Amino acid sequence: MSDEASSSGSATTANGGSSDDLGIFDQLDLTAKADVGKLAYDNYTISQMSSNVKYNDDKLDIEQLKMVVNENSVNVKGQLTNLMGYALINRKLNGNMTINGNSFNLDKLMAEESSTQSAATPTEETAFVLPGNMDMNFLFSFSDFKYDKLNLKNFSGSARLVDQQLEMHDLKSSAMGGTMNLNGVYNTQNPDKPTFDLKYDLSKIQFSQMYKSIISFQLLAPIAQYIEGIFNTSFVASGSLKKDMMPDFSTINVNGLIETINGIVRGFKPVESIADKLNLKEFKSISLENTKNWFQVENGAVSVKEFQKKIADVDMKVSGTHQISGPMDYKFVFKIPREKLNKIPDGGVVDKGIGFLNSLSTQTGIPISVGEYINIAVGLKGSIANPDIKFNLLVLMEIQLRMWCNRLWTMSRKSRRFAENFSGTRVEESKG
Known part of the structure; x- marks a missing residue:
């Protein structure tokens, strides 16, 4: 003793x-x-x-x-x-x-x-259950607070423990290179299925540090391991926990906004493969400076709402989903200036991209010789380590109108011939 x-x-x-x-x-x-x-x-x-x-x-x-x-x-x-x-x-x-x-x-x-x-x-492993029959208020502050891989500096806030719920108010700290603020509730009124409902506000956080520190972030945003830079984010998250206190991702709902202050994507195999096919070397490392991206997690799937980015005169749109610890399904749309493909700055290396586009044109029947831009849709499925990539040419409005006109002209000629054969009278044709 x-x-x-x-x-x-x-x-x-x-x-x-x-x-x-x-x-x-x-x-x-x-x-x-x-x-x-x-x-x-x-x-x-x-x-x-x-x-x-x-x-x-x-x-x-x-x-x-x-x-x-x-x-x-x-x-x-x-x-x-x-x-x-x-x-x-x-x-x-x-x-x-x-x-x-x-x-x-x-x-x-x-x-x-x-x-x-x-x-x-x-x-048997059980989740942490809060005591009942209490109504307790706490004010706390610590210069340094450590849990697992997360190191918090100047950690402070208040909490109320009541009816097997922990209400957290204005929890603040410096962490992962920036600052974070948390509000929300941890509820164990059903001890077999504790729930959480939280709101996070994070400012000037380093991608690399957050990826290393928080397991849930690794699963929700696996691409973060390839990003160097700083971001802000605000999001609300709710769901239930398993007995090991890890989130049950099939129950999680998240809505939020991530804003990159600066950043660059390097070594991301799916995008590198796309860049190789189209011979767009600028896309092997993508700048993420000053972007705003809405995201959502629902029923175990992460959804990224469409956002736009311009890199080296190429317009890019990205949207899609990925399952947590599962396959992805993303769509990229590139609007490439024709003059960019016609340039050969590296001794003819660009011919690789032109050759690939010509083969796509042959397969789809969509010409690439018309218009100032070439639009390409890229479907990205599979896993990050083993991506399944499919390319398709998109029909520009100018090309679409020309194709429709050609079809109408062809139908008109067939109708004229039918009328001539039926009536024995020559029908005047016109083309304009």
């Missing part, structure tokens, strides 16, 4: 009538100060603890509580009401607490719990 402890205090019995529900605890008037060198409790090691508390009328006033819990230093102040009533006769525990510290590593607490569980008889 304790290898070093000292305390001083006084207790008096209050005069006057009181409820018999709590017996002596309803009559206690206690002031206590304590210093504890080291204390082992359940999965936690508590050291360097000093406290100054008052108890009266089943209220605990924590004037000061300093301690180190599993190497995490915390300071606590606040008040708890119905403390013994909650413990003994199922009264609701109410309270207001302020918690702060310099450095807090949640992994150390989790590691202790995991090691204890592994040593004990194996039990």
Whole structure:
């Protein structure tokens, strides 16, 4: 237990009538100060603890509580009401607490719990369930807060624990090269299927750091591993959690906007393959400076609404979907200036692109010799590692009108010949 402890205090019995529900605890008037060198409790090691508390009328006033819990230093102040009533006769525990510290590593607490569980008889994995019969308000701030691969600086905010729900308000921190703000609710009223409903606002976040730090982001945006740069995003997310506390992606709904401040896509195999076919070397590394893109996640699929980008005089439109941990289905539309394909800046290398387009023209019957631009649709399916890419020429309005005119002219000639054969009279033809 304790290898070093000292305390001083006084207790008096209050005069006057009181409820018999709590017996002596309803009559206690206690002031206590304590210093504890080291204390082992359940999965936690508590050291360097000093406290100054008052108890009266089943209220605990924590004037000061300093301690180190599993190497995490915390300071606590606040008040708890119905403390013994909650413990003994199922009264609701109410309270207001302020918690702060310099450095807090949640992994150390989790590691202790995991090691204890592994040593004990194996039990079925369950999600973290919040206690009921409480109404608690928390204010907290930490200079450094660590959980898994996520490092938060100047982490602060408030929360309310009520009816097995944790309401989070204005959680702020510096993280992943930028800043983040979180509001929302974690609900465990159905302990077998906890849910969340959250709103995120992230500013000046580095793609690479977010990809490394957050597993869900890796699954929702696998392309992020190929992006170097900084972005802002605001989105709302709701869904349920599995027993391992990972999101059940089949239940997730997300709506949001991602705005790139600067960025560049490099080494993304599907786009590199498209660039090789069309011989558009500028597309092997795509700039993402000042773009705004709406996205949605519904029923396990990520949808990217159409956005436009111009690179080296080539207009590009992109839209599509991908399944979480599954195949993608994206569409690219390129509007390429003819003069760009006619240039041969690298000793004839561009001929590769022209040759490919000529073969497409032969297959589809769509001429590429008309108009100032060549429009190409590219379907992108399969996986990032093994993409399935299909190219098609799009018919420009100018070409479409000419094809329609040719068809009408052909039909007109056939009709004229039929009339001549039927009537034996020559029909004057006109073409304009």
